[in-house]
Amino acid sequence: MAAARAGGAGVRVLIACPSYPPQAVTCGVGDYTRCLAEELARQGEQVTVVASAAWRGPARGGVAVLPILDDAAPWWRVVAADVVNLQYAPDLYRHRRRALRATFSTPAVVTVHTLLDATLGSRAAALWLLTSARHVVAANEEVTAMVRRRLRWLARRLTEIPIGSNIAVAAGGDPLATRAALGVPARAPLLAHFGLVYPGKGMETLLEALAMLRRARPEACLVVIGDTRESERAYRAGLEALALRLGVAAAVTWTGRRTDEDVSRILAAADVFVAPFDGGASIRRGSLMAGLAHGLPVVSTSPAAPSAYLRDADNVALVPPRDAAALAARLAALLASSAERARLAQGARKLAARVAWPAIAEETRAVYRRVLV
Incomplete structure (x- = not known):
């Protein structure tokens, strides 16, 4: 298993999220991904995030960030990884359809935040992703219900993991x-x-x-x-x-x-x-x-x-x-x-x-x- 590589190093995790912060506009999925990536790094994993060209930096929390998701090169082949984790919501990839044409040779996990407001093209892209993924994480009950209702064959590869707060409770203050x-x-x-x-x-x-x-x-x-x-x-x-x-x-x-x-x-x-x-x-x-x-x-x-x-x-x-x-x-x-x-x-x-x-x-x-x- 990859987690047991020589030297006791953590799993090499490659996370894809176009809206990874900081960026000019805030995004809930981006904030979720930052919180998750930094906590994974704290728990010993080697985390690299591929973000869009809108990422402004700097990277923090022990996470490496590459703003290459909009590049022509296949992002999933740029970094050696043990597992790929793509963060998915239709609006994040509305103008990035190419980024979803991933052909994963590395075990892939797709975290689905919502399937609402999807166009016909994004539905097809989502179906491709869900089919090619080794496992699917539903970030909420709506996604779980939709997958079980419309994509029953995926249910055995589905785990529901709810999101947390993207705002840490600040110490002190008056x-x-x-x-x-x-x-x-x-x-x-x-x-x-x-x-x-x-x-x-x-x-x-x-x-x-x-x-x-x-x-x-x-x-x-x-x-x-x-x-x-x-x-x-x-x-x-x-x-x-x-x-x-x-x-x-x-x-x-x-x-x-x-x-x-x-x-x-x-x-x-x-x-x-x-x-x-x-x-x-x-x-x-x-x-x-x-x-x-x-x-x-x-x-x-x-x-x-x-x-x-x-x-x-x-x-x-x-x-x-x-x-x-x-x-x-x-x-x-x-x-x-x-x-x-x-x-x-x-x-x-x-x-x-x-x-x-x-x-x-x-x-x-x-x-x-x-x-x-």
Whole structure:
């Protein structure tokens, strides 16, 4: 087995991820890959990542990075590796179809983050990848369900390993100072939303719910932490216009892109984390996992399919998608009950502990060992 090479060196792992950070635009799959790669390196593996030409460097965490994924040369042959692990989501390869035409002589693992929003061409590419891979890792329950429903023959080569938070909990910090820097009063109820700003996150519902909530709690504020892609600037402007029409513009702070440490400290200063996804909550959402990892009471929307991880009134508070009145009522109830907030926060921490990066990396290493036998 490759892991037992002379000198006790770890397995040589080659990971493909176009959006590996740092890059000009943040990406959840890229952040996941960074966290996984650095933890694999900490656990003794030799990790090289091939990223797109947009990678800005520097490499860190004991991981070597080669921005060659957009080159004509076959990326999977550039580095000697014992196992290849390709990170897959349709939008990452929409203009990189050539990168998916891999003919693996090295044992390959494909980690699938989503199969939604796939074009006909990307579906064909995904089928080729899944067929040629020695093993498939489903990063969430939706992928597992889709594979078992539509690609049953793949189920015996499938392992589900949920993602963790892409934002580490920062040490220290002063919540009152953080609030002051945001212009939020020390005692004001502070809601936090985190992640890239784009359609489908339920931001319209959240702004409408904030307007309703402020009728009873006029001091309530919202901080929206996250970047906006250039293609979504008009959408973001529309949200700001909606906040103005609803009369809550002064109660909403848009931070834009922040460092991981800043994000963590802002989350630590919040009372409730809110993620009202239009399509329902999912453990594939790194932003949701960040709220859980920071021990916040989390309010989100009911998953599209039953979840073994997200349990209403246990580790998360769930409301119907696109229902501003239900969201406002659940937020008001939480803000009125410190005991309920504490109970949800405890459940959030327990769930986050189940999907911490050391455990994720060890489960991934077990998959590598399986394909190398």
